[in-house]
Amino acid sequence: xxxxxxxxxxxxxxxxxHLSREAFPGHRYRRLTDDTRGWTRxxxxxxxGTVIAGYPHIGRLLRxxxxxxxxxxxxxxAEEKIDGFNVRIFRHHGEVLALTRGGxxxxxxxxxxSDFMDGAVLEADPDLVICAELAGPDNPxxxxxxxxxxxxxxxxxxxxxxxxxxxxxxxxxxxDLIARFALPGVQVLGRYGPEDxxxxxxxxxxxxxxxxxxxxxxxxxxxxxxxxxxxxxxxxADIRDTAxxxxxxxxxYFTGRLIRLAAFVDEEGITGQSAAALREELGAAxxxxxxxxxxxxxxxxxxxxxxxxxxHSRTAxxxxxxxxxxxxxxxxxxxxxxxxxxxxxxxxxxxxFPRITGLLGNIxxxxxxxx
Amino acid sequence: xxxxxxxxxxxxxxxxxHLSREAFPGHRYRRLTDDTRGWTRxxxxxxxGTVIAGYPHIGRLLRxxxxxxxxxxxxxxAEEKIDGFNVRIFRHHGEVLALTRGGxxxxxxxxxxSDFMDGAVLEADPDLVICAELAGPDNPxxxxxxxxxxxxxxxxxxxxxxxxxxxxxxxxxxxDLIARFALPGVQVLGRYGPEDxxxxxxxxxxxxxxxxxxxxxxxxxxxxxxxxxxxxxxxxADIRDTAxxxxxxxxxYFTGRLIRLAAFVDEEGITGQSAAALREELGAAxxxxxxxxxxxxxxxxxxxxxxxxxxHSRTAxxxxxxxxxxxxxxxxxxxxxxxxxxxxxxxxxxxxFPRITGLLGNIxxxxxxxx
Numbered sequence: 104x105x106x107x108x109x110x111x112x113x114x115x116x117x118x119x120x121h122l123s124r125e126a127f128p129g130h131r132y133r134r135l136t137d138d139t140r141g142w143t144r145x146x147x148x149x150x151x152g153t154v155i156a157g158y159p160h161i162g163r164l165l166r167x168x169x170x171x172x173x174x175x176x177x178x179x180x181a182e183e184k185i186d187g188f189n190v191r192i193f194r195h196h197g198e199v200l201a202l203t204r205g206g207x208x209x210x211x212x213x214x215x216x217s218d219f220m221d222g223a224v225l226e227a228d229p230d231l232v233i234c235a236e237l238a239g240p241d242n243p244x245x246x247x248x249x250x251x252x253x254x255x256x257x258x259x260x261x262x263x264x265x266x267x268x269x270x271x272x273x274x275x276x277x278x279d280l281i282a283r284f285a286l287p288g289v290q291v292l293g294r295y296g297p298e299d300x301x302x303x304x305x306x307x308x309x310x311x312x313x314x315x316x317x318x319x320x321x322x323x324x325x326x327x328x329x330x331x332x333x334x335x336x337x338x339x340a341d342i343r344d345t346a347x348x349x350x351x352x353x354x355x356y357f358t359g360r361l362i363r364l365a366a367f368v369d370e371e372g373i374t375g376q377s378a379a380a381l382r383e384e385l386g387a388a389x390x391x392x393x394x395x396x397x398x399x400x401x402x403x404x405x406x407x408x409x410x411x412x413x414x415h416s417r418t419a420x421x422x423x424x425x426x427x428x429x430x431x432x433x434x435x436x437x438x439x440x441x442x443x444x445x446x447x448x449x450x451x452x453x454x455x456f457p458r459i460t461g462l463l464g465n466i467x468x469x470x471x472x473x474x
Numbered sequence: 475x476x477x478x479x480x481x482x483x484x485x486x487x488x489x490x491x492h493l494s495r496e497a498f499p500g501h502r503y504r505r506l507t508d509d510t511r512g513w514t515r516x517x518x519x520x521x522x523g524t525v526i527a528g529y530p531h532i533g534r535l536l537r538x539x540x541x542x543x544x545x546x547x548x549x550x551x552a553e554e555k556i557d558g559f560n561v562r563i564f565r566h567h568g569e570v571l572a573l574t575r576g577g578x579x580x581x582x583x584x585x586x587x588s589d590f591m592d593g594a595v596l597e598a599d600p601d602l603v604i605c606a607e608l609a610g611p612d613n614p615x616x617x618x619x620x621x622x623x624x625x626x627x628x629x630x631x632x633x634x635x636x637x638x639x640x641x642x643x644x645x646x647x648x649x650d651l652i653a654r655f656a657l658p659g660v661q662v663l664g665r666y667g668p669e670d671x672x673x674x675x676x677x678x679x680x681x682x683x684x685x686x687x688x689x690x691x692x693x694x695x696x697x698x699x700x701x702x703x704x705x706x707x708x709x710x711a712d713i714r715d716t717a718x719x720x721x722x723x724x725x726x727y728f729t730g731r732l733i734r735l736a737a738f739v740d741e742e743g744i745t746g747q748s749a750a751a752l753r754e755e756l757g758a759a760x761x762x763x764x765x766x767x768x769x770x771x772x773x774x775x776x777x778x779x780x781x782x783x784x785x786h787s788r789t790a791x792x793x794x795x796x797x798x799x800x801x802x803x804x805x806x807x808x809x810x811x812x813x814x815x816x817x818x819x820x821x822x823x824x825x826x827f828p829r830i831t832g833l834l835g836n837i838x839x840x841x842x843x844x845x
Contacts, residue, residue: 162842169840330842349733354725359845362720365764366837382757383750389760390753393736466737469540471533471701474730 107140109154109267115140127200127208134206142269145206149195155232156269158189158204158262161319164332165366167304171320172297174330179322180274181292181303184331185259186249186316186340187238192216193266194225207426211243211412214419219258224284233286234262243412243423243450247344250314255413261289261319271329274321292318308371311336335367335381339388346392347399348406348456351434357389400463407455409439413447420450433457478511480525480638486511498571498579505577513640516577520566526603527640529560529575529633532690535703536737538675542691543668545701550693551645552663552674555702556630557620557687557711558609563587564637565596578797582614582783585790590629595655604657605633614783614794614821618715621685626784632660632690642700645692663689679742682707706738706752710759717763718770719777719827722805728760771834778826780810784818791821804828 107115112135116122121137125147135146135157143157164170189204190212199222201212215237216222225231239256240248260281263272271277281288292310295303303318310317311334322328338360345352364385373381396406414420420441428436431454440451465472478486483506487493492508496518506517506528514528535541560575561583570593572583586608587593596602610627611619631652634643643651652659663681666674674689681688682705693699709731716723735756744752767777785791791812799807802825811822836843 386753386756
């Protein structure tokens with residue numbers, strides 16, 4: 104929670120060079136490029152003074168036992184956590200805009216949000232900022248998707264904020280608003296207390312069994328505590344989806360997920376037959392991705408991942424793709440297709456991973472490595 | 475191979491602050507703390523002018539196909555690579571001294587070398603520098619050992635150098651000297667040419683099957699090319715032996731070994747039943763180490779590894795232990811035992827790993843992680 108006003112944060116960010124100029128078509132704003140005085144990276148301050156706070160960091164519990172009682176004194180809600188990308192949706196001068204977690208315009212969400220929710224809530228309550236996850240196989244940002252979404256994407260509302268405030272609408276108020284306006288909320292798993300450890304552990308085993316990412320726990324009351332807890336199925340999926348371009352990610356991406364996975368297995372207890380299956384699955388998640396990369400390199404002389412997504416407007420697709428190119432860092436982006444399909448546009452592009460491509464090229468050419 | 479004289483290297487090292495003062499009892503020297511003008515880190519220059527070059531870097535092939543023909547035009551020897559620690563043994567003013575790879579006095583080797591070889595060679599040829607690997611479960615430096623050494627340590631001579639020269643004695647001359655003086659040489663696997671790819675791949679499968687670290691290939695002739703090639707069994711053993719203190723090592727330690735392992739599996743071909751077994755073994759190597767760390771933390775409130783080694787002299791044991799403490803960086807070293815056993819002294823100590831200890835402490839106390 105921010106103890107400083109946005110003016111104090113802006114002053115500090117200016118001094119530390121943590122501000123950048125960004126724009127939606129027709130709306131200019133400043134973006135916090137780093138956490139500053141309690142305001143999160145991704146906070147947007149429009150030229151008319153409207154402030155959309157960045158989505159706050161949620162701490163991760165690696166263990167429910169001890170963790171729940173340490174962080175929750177009273178009742179809290181458990182909600183399913185969705186493995187997608189985080190956006191903030193709000194109304195600004197009569198238009199619905201969306202920001203990515205980092206605070207850039209999300210052209211994909213702005214093009215697609217009305218497929219999943221009714222904008223009436225933002226007209227009725229124009230102060231509202233809807234925090235949602237877009238998830239599914241046909242998304243422009245992420246490799247991997249929840250197993251229960253078979254095509255395209257879906258939108259899951261999991262929090263509400265208010266313009267100008269770097270804090271959440273209390274969870275029970277959010278539940279009411281989500282119900283009243285029939286917003287596509289994440290699954291609410293129940294209301295618990297810190298004494299319900301065994302029931303929550305059992306629930307986590309069930310979530311893990313169906314490949315869910317995990318849960319977020321939200322204490323009742325204003326600005327109250329939140330923690331997340333991630334299943335081993337989710338850590339495993341992350342490893343499997345990215346092992347193919349291992350050297351293009353920080354190595355800690357993998358070791359961090361291995362440690363989370365071990366903590367989950369230790370707490371939830373996976374033994375016997377399923378223990379061997381889990382180990383084989385983990386070994387395969389690591390090894391098969393790299394072997395697939397070798398196969399792909401042999402056929403295409405590069406290692407890449409193909410993305411595909413559906414948009415209503417060609418202009419949105421073009422803006423989205425241009426932005427992905429600008430933000431891709433050392434990853435190379437190449438458009439493959441932008442074509443009409445019925446009323447929509449299908450955008451397809453590749454991301455090529457230079458480090459694994461270079462390494463495999465060197466290996467297959469018989470090169471040497473000094474390490 | 476160094477194109478510069480040691481005087482040029484010393485001048486450069488002085489300018490770049492890559493020299494440190496070290497001493498054996500009675501013998502002072504300067505040590506290169508970084509590679510300098512073709513002279514390797516660990517080069518020692520005694521005050522009387524004697525120069526012991528650092529052990530050169532050997533490039534790693536990640537693939538025999540392509541690699542052998544790329545780097546070898548004519549005949550070369552294959553020798554087994556031993557998973558131990560690298561020392562250089564030589565005679566200096568009537569005493570036999572030993573240096574670690576980094577160029578520090580190796581008190582363990584100086585105490586134990588005469589158990590494994592006859593010093594006559596160093597009297598007959600006082601210019602000689604014997605490059606050897608000490609390997610076995612009872613060693614003061616490494617977790618893990620070759621599976622065929624059941625207790626204590628063994629010494630394996632794998633190269634010869636000459637004082638003052640940063641290059642190897644030609645491989646065929648070294649083989650002759652090793653045979654003539656009955657030195658405990660590494661296993662010579664054969665003389666091959668680049669056309670013997672299939673035979674060498676078959677040999678690597680056999681080495682892998684018995685848990686060998688791999689092979690070093692040495693072209694015939696003076697100063698000729700060398701490369702090493704590592705089995706998947708060795709990468710797997712490294713992962714298994716160190717997963718317990720994963721955050722205390724650079725994360726690249728693990729991802730690098732995963733990539734080597736994949737390259738080996740891809741080239742040597744492991745399929746069917748053994749493919750599933752390999753994946754289960756890999757998953758277990760990662761996961762079980764971390765689960766063991768959790769178990770150890772619960773019992774001892776820290777994660778540590780116990781080392782044990784045998785020395786003839788109490789003074790050598792004390793010097794060795796003092797040096798290990800000085801070089802342990804963020805790892806905490808604690809002596810457990812220094813006691814007579816027959817004619818020898820047994821030194822036992824622990825290394826505690828602060829990062830995994832702190833992380834597990836936080837996890838088990840219900841703490842949160844922001845990542």
